[in-house]
Amino acid sequence: MKERCISKSVLERLPVYLHYLQSLPEGSPETISATAIARALGLGEVQVRKDLGAVSGAGKPRIGYDTAGLIERLKVFLDYDNRVNAVIVGAGKLGNALLAYEGFRDFGLSVLAAFDTDPSKIGQTSGGKPILAVGTFPEFCRENRVAIGIITTPDSVAQSVCDEMIACGIRAVWNFAPTRLKAPEGILVQNENMASSLAVLSGHLKKNRG
């Protein structure tokens, strides 16, 4: 089984598989079937097989997949052992929470610092990581090989922050501001829009009311 390009949907499920496999208790069997994974995660059996096949392809009939090997493959594929550097712009509540969040380490992400314009915030730290002045942003990116930019600013400045990130060599932007950002070809912007998620939830409630 071989695929050159992994679709976004598959990519989003891979960490879910990995997390599940890692959560299995000690004494579990050394192999696991796609059927079992599908049942545990509430997914389609064929979908699981296809997803795993895209990164592994080492399943055996009647047996399933070698759990440890599968975990390793997924980790490698998701680059969890490589360090990728990221910075946050916007040190408000959410920015601070993300800056202090330890869990990113497990995903190979090193959040190095946050940037803000507010002088009262500059110089403080959150989870041992500094909040710096936005003026030092380009220099910082150059010196630290920053690959991912996280935007937690008010929406009024989000687009200009995004533009500056791109100018500083960042090619993947994670946007938590409630604006849809535009970026040139080749730059990925992942919009994490609370309002969109909420619309889905509230749409569900509305449907079951009427």
Added chain:
Amino acid sequence: MKERCISKSVLERLPVYLHYLQSLPEGSPETISATAIARALGLGEVQVRKDLGAVSGAGKPRIGYDTAGLIERLKVFLDYDNRVNAVIVGAGKLGNALLAYEGFRDFGLSVLAAFDTDPSKIGQTSGGKPILAVGTFPEFCRENRVAIGIITTPDSVAQSVCDEMIACGIRAVWNFAPTRLKAPEGILVQNENMASSLAVLSGHLKKNRG
């Protein structure tokens, strides 16, 4: 133009349109075309027309849509004027940030309180909203018509928290724990998985490397 059921993808874009329309400066024309919206948001022109048609259907050729009317329609459709009550379980960093976040009010969401097991947190407030003991959770839900449950606990307890929410009458769950939650038919679980988003970002970086 008439559609009975709005798809999830459309639902996710509606708040984006609304936000854009509301961000237009004072002196803007009273009408706006789907073409203009599409250009501004980087979306397909036909897609915008179809999405807007699903909730409005009042566009005129050569003119476009009445901006104020469109805003009103979107707000009504997204239920931004109705109050929907929500609670948070898990008063860690993220839980606290969400508890204190003022912006939910604009989306018609009232986050009433957070719940935790840690005695040192119970009794504190964040943004004027209390952190309560999980023991009081069922009673609180019954008394306050809570419709949405937000999970920001460690993943080990996420599923049981979800189950309890459902038992307390909650029919829409917003899950920030890094686990895929299972729920019976009729209950909507919106999984907000950091690891999944990150996988997409890191996949993009990897692709452009190799």
Added chain:
DNA sequence: CGTATATCGATATATCAATATCGATATACC
């Protein structure tokens, strides 16, 4: 007043993801 054009809504096509189907195969069991 007639024609050109921007824009709409609707229909058709293409693209993409999810699901179902099927033959192949490695173990379990007789």
Added chain:
DNA sequence: GGTATATCGATATTGATATATCGATATACG
């Protein structure tokens, strides 16, 4: 050792979403 069965990987089908195409229409302009 032979047969049954769980499971795999591949292919085909279905379904959903996005894009392209087209006629209709309301204004702009000559």
